[in-house]
Amino acid sequence: MSDTINVTLEVWRQPGAKAQGRFERYEMNGVSTHASFLEMLDGLNEKLINEGKEPIAFEHDCREGICGSCGFVINGQAHGPDRGTTVCQLHMRRFKSGTHLVLEPWRAKAFPVVRDLMVDRTSFDKIQAAGGYNGVNVGNAPDANAILVGKEAAGEAFDAAACIGCGACVAACKNASAMLFTSAKVGHFAMLPQGQPERYRRVARMFDEMEAQGFGACSWTQECEAACPKGISVKWISRGKRDYLKAKLVKDSGQSSDDGFAG
Amino acid sequence: MVLDSKTPTGPLETRWTSHKGHIQLIGPINKRKYHVIVVGTGLAGASAASTLAELGYRVTVVTFHDSPRRAHSVAAQGGINAAKNYQNDGDSVFRLFYDTIKGGDFRARESNVYRLAEVSANIIDQAVAQGVPFAREYGGTLANRTFGGVLVSRTFYARGQTGQQLLYGAVAGLMRQVDTGQVKLLPFKDMLDVITVDGEARGIVMRDLLDGKIEALTGDAVVLATGGYSNAFFLSTNAMKSNVTATWRAHKKGAFFANPCFTQIHPTCIPVHGDLQSKLTLMSESLRNDGRVWVPRKKDDKRAPNDIPDADRYYYLEEKYPTFGNMVPRDVASRNAKYVCDQGMGVGASGYAVYLDFRDAIARLGRQAISAKYGNLFEMYEKIAGEDPYKVPMRIYPAPHYTMGGLWVDYDLMSNMPGLFVLGEANFSDHGANRLGASALMQGLADGYFVIPYTIGPYLSARGPGKGITNDHPEAKKAVQDAVDKTKRLLSLNGKRSVDSFHRAVGMKMLDKCGMSRSAAGLTETIAFIREQRAEFWENVSIIPKDGDTANQELEKAHRVADFLEFNELMCQDALARNESCGGHFREEYQTPEGEAQRDDENYCHVAAWEHRGVGEAPTLHKEPLTFEAVKLSQRSYK
Numbered sequence: 001m002s003d004t005i006n007v008t009l010e011v012w013r014q015p016g017a018k019a020q021g022r023f024e025r026y027e028m029n030g031v032s033t034h035a036s037f038l039e040m041l042d043g044l045n046e047k048l049i050n051e052g053k054e055p056i057a058f059e060h061d062c063r064e065g066i067c068g069s070c071g072f073v074i075n076g077q078a079h080g081p082d083r084g085t086t087v088c089q090l091h092m093r094r095f096k097s098g099t100h101l102v103l104e105p106w107r108a109k110a111f112p113v114v115r116d117l118m119v120d121r122t123s124f125d126k127i128q129a130a131g132g133y134n135g136v137n138v139g140n141a142p143d144a145n146a147i148l149v150g151k152e153a154a155g156e157a158f159d160a161a162a163c164i165g166c167g168a169c170v171a172a173c174k175n176a177s178a179m180l181f182t183s184a185k186v187g188h189f190a191m192l193p194q195g196q197p198e199r200y201r202r203v204a205r206m207f208d209e210m211e212a213q214g215f216g217a218c219s220w221t222q223e224c225e226a227a228c229p230k231g232i233s234v235k236w237i238s239r240g241k242r243d244y245l246k247a248k249l250v251k252d253s254g255q256s257s258d259d260g261f262a263g
Numbered sequence: 264m265v266l267d268s269k270t271p272t273g274p275l276e277t278r279w280t281s282h283k284g285h286i287q288l289i290g291p292i293n294k295r296k297y298h299v300i301v302v303g304t305g306l307a308g309a310s311a312a313s314t315l316a317e318l319g320y321r322v323t324v325v326t327f328h329d330s331p332r333r334a335h336s337v338a339a340q341g342g343i344n345a346a347k348n349y350q351n352d353g354d355s356v357f358r359l360f361y362d363t364i365k366g367g368d369f370r371a372r373e374s375n376v377y378r379l380a381e382v383s384a385n386i387i388d389q390a391v392a393q394g395v396p397f398a399r400e401y402g403g404t405l406a407n408r409t410f411g412g413v414l415v416s417r418t419f420y421a422r423g424q425t426g427q428q429l430l431y432g433a434v435a436g437l438m439r440q441v442d443t444g445q446v447k448l449l450p451f452k453d454m455l456d457v458i459t460v461d462g463e464a465r466g467i468v469m470r471d472l473l474d475g476k477i478e479a480l481t482g483d484a485v486v487l488a489t490g491g492y493s494n495a496f497f498l499s500t501n502a503m504k505s506n507v508t509a510t511w512r513a514h515k516k517g518a519f520f521a522n523p524c525f526t527q528i529h530p531t532c533i534p535v536h537g538d539l540q541s542k543l544t545l546m547s548e549s550l551r552n553d554g555r556v557w558v559p560r561k562k563d564d565k566r567a568p569n570d571i572p573d574a575d576r577y578y579y580l581e582e583k584y585p586t587f588g589n590m591v592p593r594d595v596a597s598r599n600a601k602y603v604c605d606q607g608m609g610v611g612a613s614g615y616a617v618y619l620d621f622r623d624a625i626a627r628l629g630r631q632a633i634s635a636k637y638g639n640l641f642e643m644y645e646k647i648a649g650e651d652p653y654k655v656p657m658r659i660y661p662a663p664h665y666t667m668g669g670l671w672v673d674y675d676l677m678s679n680m681p682g683l684f685v686l687g688e689a690n691f692s693d694h695g696a697n698r699l700g701a702s703a704l705m706q707g708l709a710d711g712y713f714v715i716p717y718t719i720g721p722y723l724s725a726r727g728p729g730k731g732i733t734n735d736h737p738e739a740k741k742a743v744q745d746a747v748d749k750t751k752r753l754l755s756l757n758g759k760r761s762v763d764s765f766h767r768a769v770g771m772k773m774l775d776k777c778g779m780s781r782s783a784a785g786l787t788e789t790i791a792f793i794r795e796q797r798a799e800f801w802e803n804v805s806i807i808p809k810d811g812d813t814a815n816q817e818l819e820k821a822h823r824v825a826d827f828l829e830f831n832e833l834m835c836q837d838a839l840a841r842n843e844s845c846g847g848h849f850r851e852e853y854q855t856p857e858g859e860a861q862r863d864d865e866n867y868c869h870v871a872a873w874e875h876r877g878v879g880e881a882p883t884l885h886k887e888p889l890t891f892e893a894v895k896l897s898q899r900s901y902k
């Protein structure tokens with residue numbers, strides 16, 4: 001149980017948003033293979049502090065792969081080499097001793113670097129605040145079983161709603177597009193009967209806001225799906241784009257009741 | 264002083280309706296004249312902020328995250344209770360109320376718990392309307408499952424990510440109000456203090472986590488929805504940033520802290536792997552529906568689990584509690600796991616783990632059915648533990664998970680400090696000495712959607728609009744200066760030890776002496792240790808970088824750990840003062856001959872609300888007696 005490995009790290013260090021960044025090299029020896037990747041970085045930071053050096057800043061919180069706080073690029077891959085895994089759920093048993101690891105922050109115009117591996121992703125919430133909800137006040141809801149939703153439709157809506165907003169899709173995209181994030185939000189609501197009244201208005205506003213926030217356009221390389229720790233499918237992008245087109249073509253887009261999406 | 268809970272009188276079933284019906288209303292034109300500050304964007308904070316905004320109040324929401332969606336409610340797995348009786352199995356508001364009171368070992372207020380059970384059904388309706396994708400049957404109706412401590416199926420769920428989906432529903436509602444301009448959302452802001460004027464809450468002091476600026480935010484009322492303090496133990500299932508700072512600093516300004524020693528140690532978590540361990544991961548209690556808990560009957564049995572025949576397996580929960588079996592409440596399940604491990608029957612490298620075995624359920628229902636129910640949990644286990652739970656039993660051990668204690672609040676969820684309201688896990692109100700599974704999400708959302716929107720009214724209308732202070736008020740300026748000075752002092756320390764090293768040292772001691780089992784001697788020893796570490800912290804902590812005006816994660820942590828180093832002492836003092844065992848508070852000196860918690864209703868049937876007297880000074884205890892009219896106090900039995 002006491003397996004340990006040695007790794008070499010090259011980490012992007014940048015003291016502030018406007019400051020010049022550079023790579024720094026660190027050796028970590030005797031890392032337990034049962035430790036998570038972030039626990040390995042904790043160990044490195046503890047070592048740096050004890051040497052009077054500045055620890056590496058990185059975002060993290062739940063360390064269960066659900067809050068979406070963590071994320072950086074390891075050897076060119078967002079969240080590292082394992083599919084469907086946030087960096088906090090990546091474990092050191094995945095690596096051989098002597099591995100060379102290059103760590104960089106998400107790089108996108110809409111995600112400015114805050115410090116080291118930490119970026120500012122508040123632009124995602126600007127997109128959600130542009131209609132990413134069902135407009136229903138507390139006190140108005142009918143009995144929950146009055147709205148029937150088939151098991152498959154509910155399951156599919158869940159698949160889209162599982163997006164944790166970590167930003168890996170943006171980091172993996174050569175255009176730094178937020179199309180997977182935005183389409184997943186749009187698709188979740190569009191799958192459900194409760195989401196129909198605002199369906200076209202929502203997609204039009206959210207897609208336009210995405211562009212306004214400085215994210216790039218989608219050119220369908222599908223890197224986003226490969227990088228997504230929650231396995232969100234690019235099918236949501238196809239569906240979202242179809243709805244967006246309809247929203248822009250139909251004159252009274254807010255009132256359209258077309259249900260082709262859910263079918 | 265006498266603590267007035269302001270609980271309505273009359274029949275239990277009509278108290279909430281009658282209370283709501285007589286609340287002073289504020290007209291729509293006047294609501295916009297009030298500014299309410301909400302701290303925290305978990306289930307309680309997000310739901311409160313959006314609902315208050317829907318009513319017309321001006322709301323500012325503060326979170327230390329970059330996004331409200333990251334609040335730790337997101338990590339709740341199993342489900343949310345509601346007395347819908349959709350399964351036709353005899354559930355009712357009274358039954359949910361009774362289960363919750365009994366589950367809490369008769370240390371919660373009847374009126375609050377009844378109200379919680381009453382509004383539970385509305386929460387499900389609201390969540391569905393928002394688009395929360397709960398699990399469904401093929402016919403399109405909602406699905407349910409069973410949780411610990413109950414005999415009905417009343418738990419609604421969204422795979423193993425119920426908290427995530429409920430939070431996203433609440434956050435979507437919040438973003439809608441941001442969209443309309445009724446809510447101002449301030450991310451990356453850490454609350455460092457409450458601003459009080461003549462003993463009433465008038466605002467908060469917050470530090471910007473990107474540029475370090477410390478400033479005041481003033482308003483007509485402050486709502487704290489800042490979660491629990493399980494990270495007092497260093498290792499817990501809470502997120503790394505979860506902390507006690509907001510409630511503790513409110514406490515130091517005069518708000519009473521109630522039942523701090525009532526903490527929950529969740530029975531099914533992945534065991535510790537080694538020295539780098541930074542947190543513990545919970546495996547949903549729902550797994551106990553199909554998983555069977557056991558250890559080898561023989562001590563130090565080193566055989567692989569699948570090589571141990573049934574005759575040599577000790578299914579200790581099923582044997583000791585035939586009625587509830589593996590579904591006993593959390594405190595009972597945790598204590599029994601510790602007991603068998605202390606007896607030398609534990610498994611794994613450390614000997615501090617028990618098996619949670621799905622072999623029989625897979626044989627009975629098939630791998631596919633188990634995967635459909637728990638797929639993501641099994642995947643998560645495999646990622647962390649490196650073993651396939653479809654083939655070998657999970658190894659689990661209890662871990663700190665939830666804190667029932669919190670700031671004292673009355674029936675209107677207002678603390679003893681006028682103008683300071685406290686919701687969700689941050690208050691003490693509904694779970695007594697032990698919380699039942701799937702009740703935390705219920706309480707957070709009940710408080711936010713259905714209680715505070717009504718109960719904040721009387722306070723505001725009694726004060727009248729336009730009575731808020733500005734940032735130039737001397738009290739606001741003083742509170743800001745105090746926070747600036749404290750930050751400077753932290754940065755000026757040129758010590759040798761990391762912030763984490765203090766957190767770890769004190770937390771692990773707490774886990775050992777103030778965790779699943781406690782004794783007067785252990786608690787006394789721990790108080791001395793905390794004091795020693797606290798003194799050293801203020802001389803020997805090292806915070807790098809030294810800049811206060813940029814993102815500085817070590818400085819953030821230092822503020823939080825400094826507060827844990829004070830708060831933990833109060834937790835021990837509360838545990839020491841409560842000379843009985845109840846729920847999650849197990850004092851070794853007070854147990855039944857069978858080793859169950861032995862309550863002392865004659866002397867301890869009360870809420871212990873502590874008043875701050877200065878760091879290191881003995882706090883003053885105020886007791887709110889608990890009276891039971893609808894239920895009869897009894898020794899809990901799950902046999």
